[in-house]
Amino acid sequence: MPKAQQTVLEIDLQALKHNFEYLKSKLQSNTKFLAVVKAFAYGSDAHKIAQFLQELNADYFAVAYTNEGVELREAGITKPILVLHPQTVNFKVLIEHCLEPSIYSAKILNEFIDVASKENQTNYPIHIKFNTGLNRLGFSQNETDGIVSKLKNTKVVKTKSMFSHLAASEDLNEKDFTISQILTFKEIAKSFEKGIGYKPWLHMCNTSGILNYPEAHFDMVRSGIGLYGFGNSEKENKNFKPIGTLKTIISQIHTVKKGESVGYNRAFKSDTVLKTATLPIGHADGIGRQYGKGKGFVTINGQKAPIVGNVCMDMIMVDVSNIDCNEGDEVIVFGKNTTAENLAITAETISYELITAVSQRVKRIFTQ
Structure with a gap:
C-alpha cells in the first residue's frame, strides 16, 4: 500500500479470510x-x-x-x-x-x-x-x-x-x-x-x-x-491477523521550550526542550482522552512516540524528540505489529472498545 496521506483505516481482507479459515478449522464439517x-x-x-x-x-x-x-x-x-x-x-x-x-x-x-x-x-x-x-x-x-x-x-x-x-x-x-x-x-x-x-x-x-x-x-x-484478528490470549493472538491498520500523518512539528505547555488545560508542561508532532486524529476519531498524558503512543518510523498532554477532538500531539521524522511522514496508531490490543492496554481497556470506536469519518481502504 502507498504511504498514508491522511487518517485512514486500512482493512486487509486476506487477513479476514485467514481468521475465518482458522476458526473454521476448529469446527466439525457440519x-x-x-x-x-x-x-x-x-x-x-x-x-x-x-x-x-x-x-x-x-x-x-x-x-x-x-x-x-x-x-x-x-x-x-x-x-x-x-x-x-x-x-x-x-x-x-x-x-x-x-x-x-x-x-x-x-x-x-x-x-x-x-x-x-x-x-x-x-x-x-x-x-x-x-x-x-x-x-x-x-x-x-x-x-x-x-x-x-x-x-x-x-x-x-x-x-x-x-x-x-x-x-x-x-x-x-x-x-x-x-x-x-x-x-x-x-x-x-x-x-x-x-x-x-x-x-x-x-x-x-x-x-x-x-x-x-x-x-x-x-x-x-x-x-x-x-x-x-484477536484471540483473547497471548497464545491464540499468534494464530490471528488483525485486519485493521489505523494510519495517520504528521501535520506539523513543533519545538517546545522548557517551561512551555502543550495542548488544552496545559496538561503537559515541558521540563526540557523537546520536539512534538501534531497528528490529524483525536477523540472524535476514536482515540479517547484516556490515551493522553503519556499513556498511549503511536509508531513513527518504527519507534514509539508517546501522546503528549490531552487528546483533542481532532488532533493529538506526540513526543518525537528522539525520532528522525518530517512533516507528512506516515504514523501507525495500531495495526499488525503494534496491535489495537497493545494500545488498548495502555488505557486499561480492551481491543474491542478501541476498534469499535474508530469513527466513520475515518476513510476506509480495503486491500486484498
Missing part, C-alpha cells in the same frame, strides 16, 4: 458458522465485511440492532441475519426485511407473536435465548415450561435455534464456571426439545468458546473478535 458483524463490523465496515464473508460461505450473520440488519439487507446480504437485541418498536421493520429476532423474555415473545400475527406470518424463525450465568439478557431455566407452552399454542413463530452466551470463555481460571454454564444449557436444551417436539439448532460458543471448549460447539458457533 457445524455452522455465524459471523458477528454488529457495531459496523467491530469498527471496520459492516457492508464490505459481510459481503466478503458471504462470498466465503459464512452461514449466518448477527447484528445487535434491527437497523444494522436492515442496512445489510440493503447492501445485498442474503444470508440469514440474527438480531441479538431487537426492540419492540422495530418488529414490523424486522419482519419486512426477513431478519430473525433473539427472543429473550416473556414480554418480547408475546409482543413479537402479536406483531408477526398482524403481519400474517406463519412459522416465522425466532431464536430463544437463555441466561446461563452472564446475567445480561435471556430467559431463566425455570421459565422453560412457560415458553414451550406458549410456542406450542401458536403457528405464528417457530424456534429456529436456542442459544446462550458464555461469560468468561477466554479465562481458563474460570473453567469450572464455564463448564457449569455448558451443562446448564444442555439441561435446558433437553427439556426444551422434549417439550417442543422438535430439535432447534443449539449455539453457545463465542470466539474463545470456539478455541477453548470444542465440546460446546453444538450446531453452530458465533465469532466476532476472532474474525477481526
Whole structure:
C-alpha cells in the first residue's frame, strides 16, 4: 500500500479470510458458522465485511440492532441475519426485511407473536435465548415450561435455534464456571426439545468458546473478535491477523521550550526542550482522552512516540524528540505489529472498545 496521506483505516481482507479459515478449522464439517458483524463490523465496515464473508460461505450473520440488519439487507446480504437485541418498536421493520429476532423474555415473545400475527406470518424463525450465568439478557431455566407452552399454542413463530452466551470463555481460571454454564444449557436444551417436539439448532460458543471448549460447539458457533484478528490470549493472538491498520500523518512539528505547555488545560508542561508532532486524529476519531498524558503512543518510523498532554477532538500531539521524522511522514496508531490490543492496554481497556470506536469519518481502504 502507498504511504498514508491522511487518517485512514486500512482493512486487509486476506487477513479476514485467514481468521475465518482458522476458526473454521476448529469446527466439525457440519457445524455452522455465524459471523458477528454488529457495531459496523467491530469498527471496520459492516457492508464490505459481510459481503466478503458471504462470498466465503459464512452461514449466518448477527447484528445487535434491527437497523444494522436492515442496512445489510440493503447492501445485498442474503444470508440469514440474527438480531441479538431487537426492540419492540422495530418488529414490523424486522419482519419486512426477513431478519430473525433473539427472543429473550416473556414480554418480547408475546409482543413479537402479536406483531408477526398482524403481519400474517406463519412459522416465522425466532431464536430463544437463555441466561446461563452472564446475567445480561435471556430467559431463566425455570421459565422453560412457560415458553414451550406458549410456542406450542401458536403457528405464528417457530424456534429456529436456542442459544446462550458464555461469560468468561477466554479465562481458563474460570473453567469450572464455564463448564457449569455448558451443562446448564444442555439441561435446558433437553427439556426444551422434549417439550417442543422438535430439535432447534443449539449455539453457545463465542470466539474463545470456539478455541477453548470444542465440546460446546453444538450446531453452530458465533465469532466476532476472532474474525477481526484477536484471540483473547497471548497464545491464540499468534494464530490471528488483525485486519485493521489505523494510519495517520504528521501535520506539523513543533519545538517546545522548557517551561512551555502543550495542548488544552496545559496538561503537559515541558521540563526540557523537546520536539512534538501534531497528528490529524483525536477523540472524535476514536482515540479517547484516556490515551493522553503519556499513556498511549503511536509508531513513527518504527519507534514509539508517546501522546503528549490531552487528546483533542481532532488532533493529538506526540513526543518525537528522539525520532528522525518530517512533516507528512506516515504514523501507525495500531495495526499488525503494534496491535489495537497493545494500545488498548495502555488505557486499561480492551481491543474491542478501541476498534469499535474508530469513527466513520475515518476513510476506509480495503486491500486484498
